[in-house]
Amino acid sequence: MEEDSVDEMKSHSNIHEARFLVGLCRYFLQQGYLPEQITILTTYSGQLFAFKRLMKKSDFEGVRVATVDNFQGEENDIILLSLVRSNKQGSAGFLKIDNRICVALSRARKGLYCIGNFKLLAQQNPTGPSLWREIVKDAEIYGTIGKSLKLQCRNHTETQNEVSNEADFSKVPEGGCSVPCEARLICGHVCRMPCHPADMKHENYKCRQKCTQTICTLGHRCMKQCYQPCDTQCKKPVDKTLPCGHIQKVPCYKSSSEVICESPCRRRLDCGHQCKELCGKGCTVVCQEMIRHYDWPCGHNVLAKCSAGPDSCSKPCNEILSCEHPCKGSCGKCHQGRLHAFCREKCDRTLVCGHPCRSTCAADCPPCSRKCENRCQHSKCKKNCGEPCVPCAERCIWRCRHFRCGAQCGKPCDRRACHDPCTLMLKCGHPCIGLCGEPCPKKCRICDKEEVTSILFGDEDDDDARFVELEDCKHLIEANALDQWMKTDSGSKDTSEATSIKLKVCPWCKTPIRRNLRYGSIIKQALDDINAVKRRIFGNERTIQNLRQNLQERIHREVVCAIARDQQLFLLFETMVSSTLALSHGQITALENRVRFQEEMIDLAKELQSLRSPSLNQQYVKQMKNEIVVMQTWLCKEPINRMSQQQTDDANREAKRFHLALNLFKILVKKPAARDKASEEVKAAELQLFDGKAMTAQRANEINDLLKKIDYKSGGLGISEKERKEIVAAIGLAKGHWLKCPRGHVYAIGECGGATETGKCPECGQGIGGTQHRLTEGNRVASEMDGAQYPAWSEEANNMANFDLNNLH
Structure with missing residues (x-):
């Protein structure tokens, strides 16, 4: 197999040789040799990295x-x-150097196994002496060189396998x-x-056959593999009848009372739907059945979970907000129109700085958040565009050979x-x-005639026309016309109009x-x-800093308790107040309004x-x-x-509803009879307060009228305060006699x-009075008549609590 070049290392590798020697190394390890007894050497660093890629650390x-060079002096x-080198060019590189050959071939104490293109090596220096040629010649005489390596089985000596590449080692999978x-193993199974x-x-072999031991009285066998310790409890699944009546597969050792039933629950929830939990678990708390809801306060027909409330209504709100945009929230997210989602319409109004507002709709746009673009010849402003700039205090550089400016920049x-x-x-x-003392325009009247003489104001094509090049956009404008343009309100022809506060x-x-x-x-x-307007928007820095500090203290003192359920929201709120970002007076006011409402909600919750x-x-x-x-x-x-404004109005309306509801609750606590004496008014007030609208x-006016009626009707006998005093004075009884x-x-x-006889209430027929100076059950002192805390005849402190000792004569 031919070698490969490793360009980035200017070295060589031979993947065939690397794979073969990795297989041979594994074979030696299977023969019982220790890893420390084996060393793989190579003549090139490129091959070294090939070996390291192929050899898993866990196996080798x-x-x-x-490399041979790094192993000098070791064995x-x-x-x-x-040996790596194998190519059509017949190049052996530094393998031709005799001392390197000697180092490579003299490192083994017991066994040396080389793989390489020995034919190529033997052909080096064909007309002179060659060490490789002599080595190959001797190896051929002794039969220690060839195209393959014979591996003889130690257990079956008659079996030999020849290996010449990585795939051949599959013939000797375990060495x-x-x-x-x-x-035959000690357990009786066959290897x-x-x-x-x-x-x-x-001794180290793990038999993976199924265990044959019986481990329970029912004759079940151990379910583990043979080499593993047997189970102390039988885990074979068997059918058992559970206490609920269901039959379920259960581990043999378990009692049916210990098992959680995994069959579907048969019970029905209070809503009438089937429980979705397993029989052995607690019943569904929140019903997930999808149903049509018709009875929500909004009146919408909505498909939602049975357990869902009105806040899950998905119908669009579409109510026209105070900003005159339709609300894009859903009926549920807007809480049936009580607390609307924030209007997300894009504002796009032009801010005082000239940029379009990138925020969403609001009565007052927030300060521009872009980086300020104002700069002079000395420096540039590093603030956000919406913050007031600091004027440059350096000397103005506007000068020509006729005039010079002496003012600050x-x-x-x-x-x-x-x-x-x-x-x-x-x-x-x-x-x-151009003009004297001004930056020279880049355009030429002759070379760029068409562009220079483009008509805008009318005098551009005059031979003596002079031009000004604007630094911000590089446009060329005729000087006299631009002088007039700059003196008007950004080019307005009617100079009698009020000048807008904006840049030309x-x-x-x-x-x-x-x-x-x-x-x-x-x-x-x-x-x-523009800076004056920005300062009015931002307000006084010291005032804003004091407001921020005050808000931060109030958040940590009160609001933490209110929104601790949602740490993410708390962190967002707290981070905004404590951040180093510049906040305008309007933004601080918005934050203060939110904190004020939060504090109001906390007070309501406490009451x-x-x-x-x-x-x-x-x-x-x-x-x-x-x-x-x-x-x-x-x-x-x-x-x-x-x-x-919409959010402020919504919050005020919702807070008003909470206060009215709290007033109703206070009346009912103070005057329990209100539910009987003003039952219709109480029901009407509760309906208006809690119908979700x-x-x-x-x-609010209707509820206030109802609360007055409830308070009046539940005052005692349905009489005025003046009448009550007159009746108490006319009867002339001491405190505690009114029941x-x-x-x-x-x-x-x-x-x-003290009660000595019983009777019937002429109003409702309930039992009144009592016997042996004890009131009939359900009768109690009428504190609303004379302010007594206990009946005249009672066990509480000899009735002393009924008297104001300061008024005794």
Whole structure:
């Protein structure tokens, strides 16, 4: 086989020789030789790397591979030598050098095996002495050279196999021959390997036949392989009837009571759908059955999971937002119109800097986020475009042989423009068409006549026309016309109009003119006006820094608790406030509004948590808790440094609904009888508060009226405060004599106040009074009548709690 050239190493390799010697090395290892006894040598480094690619570390750990030059002075028991060179040109390279030949052939103590093109080597130096020719001649005499190598099986000495390439080693897969071993093992099974000279006593052999040992009372055999330790428990699958009645394949050793049934569950959920879990596991908590929902507050007909709530409604919202764009969110994501998704319409309004707004729709555009393009001949602004620039304090460089500006670069120039023609010559040899002291235009009136005389204002083709080249866009404009253009409001013909705060633009391409010495004063005035607007947008830096610090403290103090359920949202919110990014006053205000709403939600959640009464409808309490969390999460949705008018209105309406609901709960806790005395009003208020619809001003007024009616009707006897006082004064009983029946109807007990007889409530027929100075079950003190905390005859502190000791005379 011919050699290969390794261009990047300027070396040679021979893959045939490498594969053959790798196979031969494996054969020697199978004969029981240690890896440390074998060394593979090669005459070229390219072949060295070929060996390393072919030899897996796990198979050849300890076998050394080296070049002949690196092995000088060393020996080993077995040397496998690859000579590499084999080509049609008959080139042997440095294999012609005798001392290298001697080094390569004298490293073995017990056995030397060489592979190479000995015919090519013997032909070197045909007219003179050749060491290779002598070596080949002696090898032929002793029969130690040939086209193949004979391998004799140690177990079957009559069997020999010739190998001449990598594939031939498949005849000796385990280092012996292809005859089956067939030795009887200690376990009684037969060795299934082909003939192998190593481990003849099979002490390390692992029998992989099935184990024949019986390991349980039912006669089941061990399920492992013969060489593995037998199971202590029988794992053979058998049919067993489980406690639930299902039959299932179970490991033999397991009791049916220990097994989790994997059959489908037969039970039905509360919604009526089949449980989707396995029989042995807990029933489905969230039903995944897809059904049509018709009963959501939005009234949409939607296909969704049975367990899904109104927030899963996929119908488009399409409500017209305060920005006059249709809402692109879904009905569910907008929470039935209560909390709309942020409007994602592209703004595209032109900002004061002249760039189009790249943000989404909002009442006020955020500051431009592009890199500032303003620069002068000394430096350039490194801020974002929306931030106010710092004027350059260097001396202005506008000068000619007639005039020189003495002002600072960032202030209006104190010299007038020079109108004399430029006296310089262009590279083409023609006179410059510019003006004195201005940068010379690159174009020539003669060489670039067509381009220079293109009509824009009308005087471009005059022989004495002078031109100004704009640095920002490189357009050429006739000087007199450009002078007039720059004095108007960006070219407006009506100069009586109010001047816009913006940079003048090129009349050809509308690129803002930011750099030009001739019109420096106009440009600087425009930039100064723009900076004034930017400063108003950004606000006072010290004020903004104080606001940011205050917000950061408030977030760590309050908001962490509110949104700890969603660390990602918290990190987004906290990162925005603590970042080094410049924030405008509008952005800080938006963040402050979100924090204020968050704090309001936290206070509402705390108050709601403190309310405890059986008169509260726990379903509505739970709904309000969940909706507070929804709003807290909504307040942290991006972009959190902006808050549109729609979002502010939505948050205010939702907060108003929560406060009204909390007021209702407080009335029900303070006056439990309200559910009986104002049942219709309570139900109507709960329906309007928790029907999932947005809170409007009209709804809020209706709910407020309902709350007043509930409070009035549940005050005691459905009387005013004035009437209550008059009745208490007229009856003249001490505190604790006023009581109420189980349904809240008020009555009084005279004398000592202790109940000595029973009766029926004239209003509802419930039992009132009691015996042996003990009230009938369900009767209690009517605190709303006289402020007493306990009945007049009770065990609480001898009734002292019923009296204000400061008013005793």
